[in-house]
Amino acid sequence: MSRRHLGIFAAAVLAAASLTACGGSGDDSAGSSKTLTYWASNQGASLEADKTILQPELDKFEKQTGIKVTVEVVPWSDLLNRLLAAAASGKGPDVVNIGNTWSASLQATGALVEFDDAALTAVGGKDRIVPAALAAAGAPGKPPAAVPLYSMAYSLYYNKKAFADAGITAPPTTWEQLAEYGRKLSTGGKWGLAIEGANPSENAHHAFTFSQQYGGEWFDSAGKPTFDSPQNVSAIKRYIDFMAADKITNPSNAEYAQNQSVSDFANGKAAMLLWQSAGSNLKTQNMPAEAYGVAPVPFLANPPAGGKKVNSMVAGINMAVFKHTKNHDGALSFVKFMTSDEEQTILNGTYGSLPAVKTASSAPAFSAPEQKVIQETLATTAAPLPQVPDESTFETLVGTAMKELFADAASGKPVTEESVKAKLTDAQQKMR
Amino acid sequence: MATSTTAPDADRHEPLAGSSARTPARRPRGPRRSLLPYLLLAPAVVLELAIHVVPMVVGVWMSLLELTQFHIRNWSTAPFIGLENYRATLDFNSAAGRELLHSFWITLAYSVLSVGFAWLLGIAAAVVLQRPFRGRAILRALFLTPYALPVYAAVITWSFLLQRDTGLVNHVLVDQLGVLGERPFWLIGDNSFWSLLIVSVWRNWPFAFLCLMAGLQNVPGELYEAAAIDGAGFWRRLRSVTLPMLRPVNLVLLLVLFLWTFNDFNTPYVLFGGSAPEQADLISIHIYRSSFKTWDFGSGSAMSVALLLFLLVVSAAYLLITNRRRDDNA
Numbered sequence: 072m073s074r075r076h077l078g079i080f081a082a083a084v085l086a087a088a089s090l091t092a093c094g095g096s097g098d099d100s101a102g103s104s105k106t107l108t109y110w111a112s113n114q115g116a117s118l119e120a121d122k123t124i125l126q127p128e129l130d131k132f133e134k135q136t137g138i139k140v141t142v143e144v145v146p147w148s149d150l151l152n153r154l155l156a157a158a159a160s161g162k163g164p165d166v167v168n169i170g171n172t173w174s175a176s177l178q179a180t181g182a183l184v185e186f187d188d189a190a191l192t193a194v195g196g197k198d199r200i201v202p203a204a205l206a207a208a209g210a211p212g213k214p215p216a217a218v219p220l221y222s223m224a225y226s227l228y229y230n231k232k233a234f235a236d237a238g239i240t241a242p243p244t245t246w247e248q249l250a251e252y253g254r255k256l257s258t259g260g261k262w263g264l265a266i267e268g269a270n271p272s273e274n275a276h277h278a279f280t281f282s283q284q285y286g287g288e289w290f291d292s293a294g295k296p297t298f299d300s301p302q303n304v305s306a307i308k309r310y311i312d313f314m315a316a317d318k319i320t321n322p323s324n325a326e327y328a329q330n331q332s333v334s335d336f337a338n339g340k341a342a343m344l345l346w347q348s349a350g351s352n353l354k355t356q357n358m359p360a361e362a363y364g365v366a367p368v369p370f371l372a373n374p375p376a377g378g379k380k381v382n383s384m385v386a387g388i389n390m391a392v393f394k395h396t397k398n399h400d401g402a403l404s405f406v407k408f409m410t411s412d413e414e415q416t417i418l419n420g421t422y423g424s425l426p427a428v429k430t431a432s433s434a435p436a437f438s439a440p441e442q443k444v445i446q447e448t449l450a451t452t453a454a455p456l457p458q459v460p461d462e463s464t465f466e467t468l469v470g471t472a473m474k475e476l477f478a479d480a481a482s483g484k485p486v487t488e489e490s491v492k493a494k495l496t497d498a499q500q501k502m503r
Numbered sequence: 504m505a506t507s508t509t510a511p512d513a514d515r516h517e518p519l520a521g522s523s524a525r526t527p528a529r530r531p532r533g534p535r536r537s538l539l540p541y542l543l544l545a546p547a548v549v550l551e552l553a554i555h556v557v558p559m560v561v562g563v564w565m566s567l568l569e570l571t572q573f574h575i576r577n578w579s580t581a582p583f584i585g586l587e588n589y590r591a592t593l594d595f596n597s598a599a600g601r602e603l604l605h606s607f608w609i610t611l612a613y614s615v616l617s618v619g620f621a622w623l624l625g626i627a628a629a630v631v632l633q634r635p636f637r638g639r640a641i642l643r644a645l646f647l648t649p650y651a652l653p654v655y656a657a658v659i660t661w662s663f664l665l666q667r668d669t670g671l672v673n674h675v676l677v678d679q680l681g682v683l684g685e686r687p688f689w690l691i692g693d694n695s696f697w698s699l700l701i702v703s704v705w706r707n708w709p710f711a712f713l714c715l716m717a718g719l720q721n722v723p724g725e726l727y728e729a730a731a732i733d734g735a736g737f738w739r740r741l742r743s744v745t746l747p748m749l750r751p752v753n754l755v756l757l758l759v760l761f762l763w764t765f766n767d768f769n770t771p772y773v774l775f776g777g778s779a780p781e782q783a784d785l786i787s788i789h790i791y792r793s794s795f796k797t798w799d800f801g802s803g804s805a806m807s808v809a810l811l812l813f814l815l816v817v818s819a820a821y822l823l824i825t826n827r828r829r830d831d832n833a
Binding site: 152155158159161176179180181182269273306313321322323325326328460463464467468470471474475477478479481482496497498500501503 | 666
């Protein structure tokens, strides 16, 4: 091989090698005793808005304890990867927000501080935390890997004027009613129901709720996937059929992944929306609270044997502490501060979510109709997503399969029991 | 490759090596002097090791481990499972293997088409812009714009343009020109492959244009004059003068473009987000999803290594073929 070719060859090797050399980086260093680094999840209308909301509270914490908290608001699309990189490298922030459905997956990395009784006492005590929220903070039988911070649940948002114009007097309580109303509302370029069809996490949440109502489960008691059970096939088909068969969802929703469905609802292009704590988002898009009603997510009119009365996942944001923190006590006192009654009332009041502690839930900020429905759902009909290490994999695989089914539905390809089952079987085979 | 190229070289070198006049001059005078080249090379070698070789070795090692979220914190504790990851991901009867194969074919078609179109556009523009005319500088700058733009900004703009309901593409095609009746999807379904290809060609061709334009500067004008005297027309000059003279540039350009496109991650990731439609599920995105979304870093590494081997074979075959042709021509 001549030298020139060796050069080209080396270039080829290196270009190809760049693939194997990819990886994350933890660029923040863990704090000393007087500082903490905090990754906050994006809760408000923008990253900047979150910073503005959080900063006065962090200043308050600094005044109380002398510990300065540096906050970075991380968008949802990056959060899991960033957390993973921090867990893998042992470098990164001291305190983080995690989506509560990832609790068990992240707990399995062993990088998070587990909140045993002593640690829970240090952050204010186990008894004041809402039990359902605490159940979604770690694997069953183990101490929680995080402490609940914001609580949410899915509700049905409906446009009051569109309903009145169509002669509908009350929100639907069954999926059959929802489909029927949807058909009445899908006229003149407007649609009955907005769906975030290309967002795997969003899809996976609905997969969970529908499956529960059909009597299905995504994992058996041993933690093995049961994706393609008949119940799950019916459940997924029911959801996709809002676009494929009932035609109450705009086919364009099959490419929605940036919360465009919330915008469609806010702009009156769709009359119904299934979302968690959409209120503050709708407000920033100039839809006043009087313009929409909030109702519990519907159920099946005739649930099959084994069908459960579940209409939402226990949604929420948890707060976790990395084991690699150099300021363990400071991190715990920051968690205690953020879950204190005062901060819970301020922050959840601003974000339109619910406090994760019982002691703050009676504050007037949480008595609006939206919050009442969420509270009721969390108290009676919500269930946590399976807290197994493979949960985040389930979200990706099943959520992506549903995205492909929506793409089929949007382009007019038939969505049948067989095609749904085939996708779910493929997804299940990819679990190891 | 070795037999066809090194044999003549060896013939040429042998008399030199044997010649008594040259050997003493080549021999280093002392140990200090012989050390210097290595000292000068050392920083590059260290960086090379740190940036490429070590991660590569780590990548190969990871591909032999069952590396999931349970061991990611201290990956050296992950169980060693030998070639199990390779068996699982390259078993084309399983769902994972089928999808990898699907991604592979998609990526191959994408790379060949993208490089082909980028090269065609590049050579056309380079030839047209070779003669001086008013506004040439402006056109040159304009043609290079896609290459100068940051990838993220450029591709995210494309994703806005290609939205079904609010995108400019459908607005022009459906509302203004009325070419299409139904609003097509560009970012999901069958069209997504073509959308990805168009964006990729748009991004790649300025690079081909730049290289080929530079290559054309080196073609002596006398060749064209001679060809013109011989009565060669435009196409004949292109075929007999321009293309043979651009051969060295093309060899590198096509290989580099192919490798870049085959490994392209930015374009599909920004255009479609982390979960690309199955019709445009390039292998880089596929590996990313396996590694970072389903937390199976062992399988992800195995696929990366398999891909690396494939690209090495392609590069080697390409060099072998192009070399043999050159030797035949010579």
